Amino acid sequence: MIYAALFYAIAGLTVLSALGVAFSTNIVYSAMALMGTLVGVSGLYVFLAADFVAVVQLLVYVGGILVLTLFAIMLTHQIAEVQVSNRSVGRLPALALVVVVGIAMGVALFRAPWHVEPLGASTPTTYGIGDSFLNQYLLPFELASVVLLTALVGAIVLSRKELRG
Amino acid sequence: MEIGLHHFLVVGLVVFLCGVFTVLTRRNAIGILMGVELILNSANINYIAFSRYGGGGYDGQVFSVFVIMLAAAEAAIGLAIVLGIYRQFETIDVEATDTLRG
Numbered sequence: 001m002i003y004a005a006l007f008y009a010i011a012g013l014t015v016l017s018a019l020g021v022a023f024s025t026n027i028v029y030s031a032m033a034l035m036g037t038l039v040g041v042s043g044l045y046v047f048l049a050a051d052f053v054a055v056v057q058l059l060v061y062v063g064g065i066l067v068l069t070l071f072a073i074m075l076t077h078q079i080a081e082v083q084v085s086n087r088s089v090g091r092l093p094a095l096a097l098v099v100v101v102g103i104a105m106g107v108a109l110f111r112a113p114w115h116v117e118p119l120g121a122s123t124p125t126t127y128g129i130g131d132s133f134l135n136q137y138l139l140p141f142e143l144a145s146v147v148l149l150t151a152l153v154g155a156i157v158l159s160r161k162e163l164r165g
Numbered sequence: 166m167e168i169g170l171h172h173f174l175v176v177g178l179v180v181f182l183c184g185v186f187t188v189l190t191r192r193n194a195i196g197i198l199m200g201v202e203l204i205l206n207s208a209n210i211n212y213i214a215f216s217r218y219g220g221g222g223y224d225g226q227v228f229s230v231f232v233i234m235l236a237a238a239e240a241a242i243g244l245a246i247v248l249g250i251y252r253q254f255e256t257i258d259v260e261a262t263d264t265l266r267g
Contacts, residue, residue, distance in 0.1 A: 007172065011172065014180065015179045018179065018183035018184070019183055021184075021187055021203060022190075022203075027195060030196060030199055037180065037206065048173065050217070052226065052230075053230060057209075061206075064240075065236065065237060065240040069199065069240065071244075072247055075248060076195070076251045091190055094186055097185075097189070101185065102179075109171065109174050114218070115219060116218045128222070129223050129226055129227055131223075132222075132223045132224070137227055147238055148237075150238075151238035151239075151242050154242055155244075158245035158246060158248075
C-alpha cells in the first residue's frame with residue numbers, strides 16, 4: 001500500500017498548498033504555497049502516467065511562471081501592504097459562493113456515470129504526444145508558436161520604459 | 166481502497182475552489198493571477214485524469230500542454246500589465262485603478 005500512501009501524501013501536499021494560496025495574508029507566502037501546489041500537481045501527473053506533461057509542468061510552471069511571479073512581487077515591493085480582503089466581495093460571501101459551487105460540483109462528480117476503462121501499463125508518452133502535435137494537432141501547434149511570439153513581444157512592449165525621442 | 170478516477174477529480178475540485186476563492190477575495194493583482202494559475206492547474210488535472218482512465222490515447226495530454234503554454238503567455242502578459250499599473254498608479258491594489266469608473 002505504499003502506492004496509496006504516496007498518492008495521499010502528494011494529494012495532501014497539493015490541497016494544503018492550494019489552501020495556503022487562498023488563505024495566506026502575505027503574498028510571498030502565497031507564492032511559496034503556489035510552488036507546493038505546482039510540484040504536487042506534477043507528482044499527480046506522474047501517478048497518471050503522464051511523464052512528459054509532469055516534466056513540462058515542472059519546467060514551465062515552477063521554473064518559469066513562479067519565478068516570474070516572484071520577480072513581479074519583488075519589483076512592486078508591496079509585500080504585505082495591500083489589504084487582502086476585497087471590498088466589493090468580502091470573504092464570507094466568497095466562501096459561501098465557493099461552498100455552494102463546491103457542493104454542486106461534488107454531487108455531480110460522484111453521481112455522473114463516468115466511462116472508465118481498465119488501466120493499461122504505463123508507457124512512455126513522449127513519442128505519442130509528439131506524433132499528435134505534428135499530425136492531428138499541427139495547426140493548433142503552429143498557432144501556439146504565433147501566440148507565444150505575440151505574448152513575448154507584447155510583454156516587452158508593455159514593460160519597457162517609454163523611450164520617445 | 167484503490168486509487169481511482171474520483172480521487173483525482175476531488176483533488177482537482179478542491180484546487181479549483183481554492184483558485185476561485187483567491188480570485189474573488191484578493192485585491193492584489195498578482196494574487197488574482199495566482200488564483201488563475203490554480204484554476205488552470207485544476208483543469209489540467211481533470212484533462213489528464215480522464216485521459217488516463219478513459220483509455221483515450223494522447224488527446225488529454227496534448228490539451229494540457231496547450232493549457233500550460235497559454236498559462237505561460239498569460240502570466241507574462243499579466244505581470245507586464247501589473248508592472249505597468251504599478252508605474253502608473255504606484256500601487257497594485259485593483260480597487261485603486263478606477264480611472265474609467267463613471
